[in-house]
Amino acid sequence: MRLYDTATRGLRELPPPPGPIGMYVCGPTVYGRAHVGNARPFVIGMWLRSWLRLRGYEATLVHNLTDINDKIYAAAPGRSAELAEQASAWYFEDTGDLGLGRPDHEPKASETIPEIVALIEELVERGVAYPAGGDVYYRVSRFPEYGVLSRRLGEASLRNPSEEEEPSALKQDPRDFALWKAHKEGEDTWWDSPWGRGRPGWHIECSAMAEKFLGPVFEIHGGGLDLVFPHHENEIAQSRGAGREFARRWMHNGMLRFVGEKMSKSLGNVVSLREALDTWGRETLLVYFLGGHWRKPLDYSDEVLEQAAAQAESFRNVFRQSSEPIGEWEPFATALEDDFNTPEALAVMHGWRDHDLLRRGLEVFGLESLAASEAAPAELEKLARKRAEARERRDFDEADRLREQIEGAGWVIRDVEAEPGFQLVPKR
Numbered sequence: 001m002r003l004y005d006t007a008t009r010g011l012r013e014l015p016p017p018p019g020p021i022g023m024y025v026c027g028p029t030v031y032g033r034a035h036v037g038n039a040r041p042f043v044i045g046m047w048l049r050s051w052l053r054l055r056g057y058e059a060t061l062v063h064n065l066t067d068i069n070d071k072i073y074a075a076a077p078g079r080s081a082e083l084a085e086q087a088s089a090w091y092f093e094d095t096g097d098l099g100l101g102r103p104d105h106e107p108k109a110s111e112t113i114p115e116i117v118a119l120i121e122e123l124v125e126r127g128v129a130y131p132a133g134g135d136v137y138y139r140v141s142r143f144p145e146y147g148v149l150s151r152r153l154g155e156a157s158l159r160n161p162s163e164e165e166e167p168s169a170l171k172q173d174p175r176d177f178a179l180w181k182a183h184k185e186g187e188d189t190w191w192d193s194p195w196g197r198g199r200p201g202w203h204i205e206c207s208a209m210a211e212k213f214l215g216p217v218f219e220i221h222g223g224g225l226d227l228v229f230p231h232h233e234n235e236i237a238q239s240r241g242a243g244r245e246f247a248r249r250w251m252h253n254g255m256l257r258f259v260g261e262k263m264s265k266s267l268g269n270v271v272s273l274r275e276a277l278d279t280w281g282r283e284t285l286l287v288y289f290l291g292g293h294w295r296k297p298l299d300y301s302d303e304v305l306e307q308a309a310a311q312a313e314s315f316r317n318v319f320r321q322s323s324e325p326i327g328e329w330e331p332f333a334t335a336l337e338d339d340f341n342t343p344e345a346l347a348v349m350h351g352w353r354d355h356d357l358l359r360r361g362l363e364v365f366g367l368e369s370l371a372a373s374e375a376a377p378a379e380l381e382k383l384a385r386k387r388a389e390a391r392e393r394r395d396f397d398e399a400d401r402l403r404e405q406i407e408g409a410g411w412v413i414r415d416v417e418a419e420p421g422f423q424l425v426p427k428r
């Protein structure tokens with residue numbers, strides 16, 4: 001099994017089963033409903049764990065929630081803790097509805113304060129960090145490897161400062177970053193520390209949470225490509241600066257693009273995971289994610305989602321017909337062993353007509369429910385066809401009436417491009 005590693009810019013073999021394989025995948029900062037792009041690292045982490053376990057690995061997935069962060073204080077002045085709590089509940093609910101189960105550990109920064117403070121104390125003792133005016137900063141000049149992951153060495157590491165790193169007169173070097181921040185007027189949460197009341201910086205939270213659950217060295221650290229610098233560069237500086245080996249390889253997933261632009265809250269071009277689930281259903285959404293290689297950007301548009309819906313439907317159709325001994329496991333496994341190539345694995349599964357084999361393949365991705373697909377009753381199919389005809393002659397009143405009748409019977413109509421132009425799915 002080999003995976004692309006950002007640190008070495010090449011494919012690297014995993015140790016042989018049973019490993020163990022510890023995986024730490026950075027989760028979202030919780031200050032609103034997660035956007036559909038936030039689901040990608042979650043989905044990839046859960047699928048990879050599922051595949052590794054099938055291969056005989058002992059795999060553990062840690063996926064954190066950043067519930068202390070400048071963005072949260074800014075989003076809800078005076079009530080950041082309440083917002084973080086609410087947004088965490090939304091995240092559990094929305095990712096839960098993907099039907100992939102849960103990671104092994106889902107730590108929150110606010111529940112890891114003693115470990116965070118202890119790690120900062122160690123860094124200060126080693127001279128790699130220094131307190132200044134109630135803050136504590138990491139001394140980048142003491143870590144010669146700084147910039148190796150992102151290949152931003154020397155001057156380049158000054159560009160694109162972290163969105164949460166404001167310049168501070170207390171820093172000895174502009175590259176230095178905050179491990180601990182003194183409590184500021186208006187912030188509703190703080191913790192006591194050897195440096196006074198305050199709260200942790202974003203990067204140290206992940207160094208501490210990863211070590212708490214996976215120990216000082218583990219195989220895979222994942223997260224979105226936008227986290228390479230400075231977040232992951234700083235995690236490496238902190239953990240290696242404290243003498244830990246830390247992550248052995250780095251797996252960065254490509255971003256979701258909404259009409260060609262990176263999807264992000266700050267750009268405002270955001271579709272929430274909730275909205276995506278409600279519009280398309282979990283099966284279509286998962287097939288959509290399968291269709292993109294984890295390292296590449298993935299476009300999000302109605303058209304691409306329509307195609308995913310049609311693909312999900314074609315799997316259901318295989319189970320509506322009789323099983324034929326067509327298909328082999330091997331090319332499917334080969335695709336996944338080679339940098340976890342899910343689009344290739346998806347293409348292989350489309351060739352399968354053997355029900356047991358297809359069910360086993362779909363199960364790796366939480367899609368075994370496609371095997372249990374029931375065909376809609378014939379009379380509803382007939383109503384749906386009548387509705388399509390009504391729409392064609394632009395009799396929208398009649399079309400709406402038929403849709404309501406179908407929904408009343410517990411089924412939802414989705415318009416798709418593939419013949420016959422609609423799809424009937426049971427109401428969830």
Ligand SMILES: [Zn+2]
Pocket residue numbers: 026027206231
């Ligand atoms: Zn992180």
